[in-house]
Amino acid sequence: MSTRTHRTRVFAAAAAFAAAALTLTACSNGEGVHDEGAAAGSASTSAPTSSPAASGGTSTGAGQTEPAGWVSGDSAGGAVGSSGTTGATGSSGSVGSKDPVSASTPCSSTSTRMTATEVSRPLNHLLLTVTNTGSKNCDLIGYPAVRFGEAQSVPPAFEDSKPQAVVTLAPGESGYAGVLLSAADGSGSHGYTTKSLQVFFNDGAGTARPSLPAKGVYVDDSIGVSYWQSTMADALAW
Template sequence: MRNHRKNTVLAAAAIAALSLGLTACGGGDGATGAKDAGSAGSAQVTVGTGDSATATAAGGTADQTATKNGSGSTDGSTSGGSTAGGSTGGSTGGSKAGSTSGSTSGGKSSAEAPACAYGDIKVTAAKADEVPTEHIVLTATNTSGRSCTLLQYPLIAFGPIQTAKDVPAVAKSKPAAPIVLKAGEPAYANVRIALGGVHEDNKVVNEFNVNLFAAEGPAEGSIVVKAPAGGIAVDEAAAKTGYWTYELRNGADEF
């Protein structure tokens, strides 16, 4: 009986030892397999980053590789985003073109210069270089500080305004367009005052009045003009005036 128990104990011990040996061998294979699997996974990731086809063949994740290589979001935002075709180029070009065309077209339109009033103009008189004196030259200078239009011809009265004879204008001296004077600029009119020589109807004039035209006719107010030194001998029956011009012209202003 004692021998049988002893044999039984030895048999049990032998079986236990055999089980432990098998477990140790199995554990070694499992660790090696896990290590190999980890290495293979690592290799797949490394290969996959360089070549998606190789990663797929090796069992790697092709989706991860494609996402990394494709860079869809990065490339798309750079080439098709706001920088290439969006707000920067569009707003700059549009606003620049719009402001340029607007300011250019707006600058072309300007109001016409108003008619010169008697307070805008200074008129002086000088004798023509001739003996005896038959003509004087009137110079009208814009003293208003702004542009104004000098219309028609000077309305001259060689005596009291209420009774003086109107001095008619010579049609051939009329310019093609109204005379627009900038601030400080002059205009001229040639005036015949007599036919020369001594005449019983001549009268000595030391000063006279000049009126201007407005758009609708003679303007209100008059300019008192001093005659050249020594006065001028005026024959009202022979007196004529030219139109205002930028400069006196041979032929047109000779009468």
């Protein structure tokens, strides 16, 4: 082998070694060739996925459990509905006072007007009419205690006339009671004619003094009164 040939081979080997060294250096500095497809796939696969608990979102997929305290769409609807029902019935039904007009108190001589009318049918009957002149409802309790002239006692009530409920009068409404003055067949005794009448409200709610006919009314010991009624017909049935 000639000296020139030997040198040529040495120089070629040195050049190849140098090129290899440069290639290794470039790769270590991040300047080598990259597989862009593999890098993209790796980045897509390694990207973090947020969980419902961390992001506030939910997942209703099969086999997955909702975070503690989470209310699903259906549950939320039920909760709102329950809240609405409570608001509608709880607050309005239990809080607040009665309407002043609907609250009832016993009818009294100061909040009513009373008249006494002698009727033709049935015979020997007087009709008492009480009208609520106040601004609130009032109750006609029991029956009227009537006293004609100088009588020392008041007549009894017909117990069968007792209504099933107390008669309540709204402002402007009227209630009624009938008074049997004397026996229609003349069988009564101790009769007398009187021109004055006092009517006592139950519960000590005052006394009314309705006017009687100018000629007066005839009364005997057959006298009796009905309980307060809501209609004239019921009051005069006794």
